[in-house]
Amino acid sequence: MSLFFLSILIIASGGVLPLLFFRQFTLMRLLGATVIGAGCCCGLRDAFSRLADGGDASASFDYLSTFTLAFRIDGLSAFFLLAIFAVCLLSAVYSFSYLSDPRKALGTAVSYFFFSLLAAAMALVVAAANMITFLLAWEIMSLASFFLVIHDHRNPETRKAGYLYFVFSHVGAMFIVAAFGVLYGGSGGFGFEAAGLSQTAKLWVFVLAFIGFGSKAGVFPFHVWLPHAHPAAPSHISAVMSGVMIKTGIYGILRMTGILELYTPAVGTMVLLFGVVSGVLGVVYALGQQDLKRLLAYSSVENIGIILIGIGVGMIGVATDTPLMAVLGFAGGLLHVLNHAIFKSLLFMGAGVVLHKTGSRAIDALGGLLKNMKVTGVTFLVGALAICGLPPFNGFVSEFLIYVGSFGGIALETPVFVLSMLAIVSLAVIGGLALACFTKVVGIVFQGEPRSRAAHAGDERGPAMLLPMVVLAGACAVIGFHPGAFIFMPLKAVAALGLDTGRIAIEPVTQLTTNITLGATLFLMALLIILAVHRILYQGKPIGRGGTWGCGFTRPTPRMQYTGSSYAASILDFFKPAAPLEEDHPPVSGLFPGATHYHSRVHDIAELHLNHMVVDPVLWLFDKLRWIQHGDIHLYIGYILLAIVVLLFFV
């Protein structure tokens, strides 16, 4: 445990030092990146050894018997710590080149401070062992990330995004506090125990906690803040937020599952259904985005959906006493947590390089970046393949485990059959849509010809930005090719959930990973053979270079290329009820038509309805209650006294 606290301490000092040295710009960034990175290395070592050797660790501090801070690291915590420290380490390295504007020295130092606070708080959230510690760390995490989102606070849109995030994270925290309140009411202590709670109370705790944690994780329909906050934040912060911070919500859901031991089919069904809706709609909205980082943010909603499908399948597996389904569901969901942390932070970092070099996040304004930005392009391509769940990359492994787990439910009675069928078919649809979404990104942003002058500008420099991306892309390939070496981590985390692991054989799972390696080996062999044949076929042959065949048209311009919007249009049309399209296009008329334009925007129904159904009524109500706010302090004290007296009647 001491190594863990040491790493937290180092990370925190890595946040304070830049504040002291902000006048020396390079030194400050160097200090921030290396010290935070060193702290993460420390924590990474601790988490890894705990996963490898097992054994829980706990520690608690009591301050004047007012409150107790308690920490405990078991398999589940260690698994999340691994992802948190790994992504924070690479983001810290990346930030060295990314935050390169010496005019904003103080802002950069502040950003390092909150970054270290965020990293430390996330680690403390997953290590917390009682409600007070958890909520404390949770609040620090929310506030630190809020300040990171409004890093570019001069931009009004960023401030709006920050405000939205602030509201969402606190409404979410309110639900978590409510859940903990019910838990406290039943168990009578601040510890994470559910002894003495009735089944109904447990269900209440779970539902409240699910809403609270779901709003952090970005579960549809509580995801509204996500596509606003991620694009507003600096890219390495988006990588941390999307890669690991939203996963603390998943951690919360899993921890609650472990505490409550509430394995009824109803709960599993709820989680699964939320997963299906988040997964499908997340990727549909992602496909409709024209802003690269917004697209990636929506794709996080999709991946949270996949994770929840895995967890839901696992819960149903426990409820129906199908151990293999349970283990595969949970392990697949958890492995997807790690995988998504890897490829999503890779993709956000790639988007960051693109933004840094071209100054644009608009997909339809870019193009042809692969030619000048080889490392970014290739690593982004690897990330795209992995996020589509294609072999031989890591996304496939977790989706494969969830598939096999879901098929386990096909042989069971009708309700489970229907749910498993839903899980499988929606995973298939999500896979297909993700492929469409990421071929769009790779095809429009990195391939073809530059669509604007900004897109010409790019060439990549700054090894500190490229190295983390290469490491992450390597991780995608290694986990995808040889998952057998990594599968013990999610299995350890599943064991910590306290399912009846004695009965669950681990062999089928490891067998599955060996199979993936076998299949991938065969494919790579075929690929190498065909590469060799390809070489032979081109031996001594002339290869001419020419323009692209324009089907007879001789004066093509880059503006004529297919755009991302038109690429996605027909698929979005299919999902029109869920993704209404707003077009602004004055028709061309008359013999000498004037200038016209075309704007399109895909609306998010959750955002639309949230405005109608929640924001407007709440604003109306608060407007009516304005008379309460009059500024008289003595009356305010009177309100408090009155409230306490009224509450006394209920206790």
Added chain:
Amino acid sequence: MIESVLLWTFALLTAPLFAGVIFKVKAFFGGRRGSPLLINYFTLIKLFKKGSVISTSTTFIFRLGPIVSLAAAATVLLFMPIGGHAPVISFDGDVVFVLYLLGLARFFTIAAAMDTASPFEGMGAAREAYFPIICEASMFMILILFYRLSGGLTLAAYFSGGQPSGFWQTAGSPLLFVVIAFFIILLTENARVPVDDPATHLELTMIHEVMVLDHSGPDFGLIEMGAFFKLFFYASMVARLILPFELGHPALNLGVFSLGLLLVYVAIGVTESIMARFRMDRVPKFVLTSFALAFFATVITLEFLK
């Protein structure tokens, strides 16, 4: 094992031949003699002898596209039981692996098309990204039915040994829906009429053919080979489903299987001869039919197998 490898080689070698049958059938309907049966081999040899012209807009992905899609198609056939014989390799969950490997091939085909900066190829790519989403859903729906019937998640469990004649005995007529659903998937995935018309002259209306406009010479030859293998893969599933007979001797089984394949390819040819390509916005409805059929078959068998 050796037999399996031989059968796999048989599949690789005869895939272009069977595809030639489609030309013959279409020529018959058009009242022509048509090209020789071996036309595809001649085309391949011709292409392999040539050099290439490559667009200046492209990157390495353009060259990688044909290679990845061919490698995927050849690997996929390793898992396919040819003529009811055990496949070269089979493991639990190989169906999912196979479908995702074909997804990888699709990713690279689309990426190679987007690499050329051509608006036409982008248009084809958008369609190629769209229709297979529905195909994948109905494919998994069929897998759910087959899993329910066999309890396995491998192609070997569905198409080799006593299967799928066992399926016919337990499920009966709902499997007819599956055959049609499979055939629709086959037509869509392999860019045949009525989803796509490989023989049309207008790039605007194509899907697969427009995506490979800029590939030439050996690169294009590899694409053609990949397409033959992929068509063979889907056709062999339908063939095995309609003629699931075991005659006791591997050679006889292979004969029955080849007959089944021939029927499937003739059916493709007949469909192409008597139908026109659907308007693009009608295609999703056509593909959704396969999902509906597979779903219906599954629900019916669910009642039977209680």
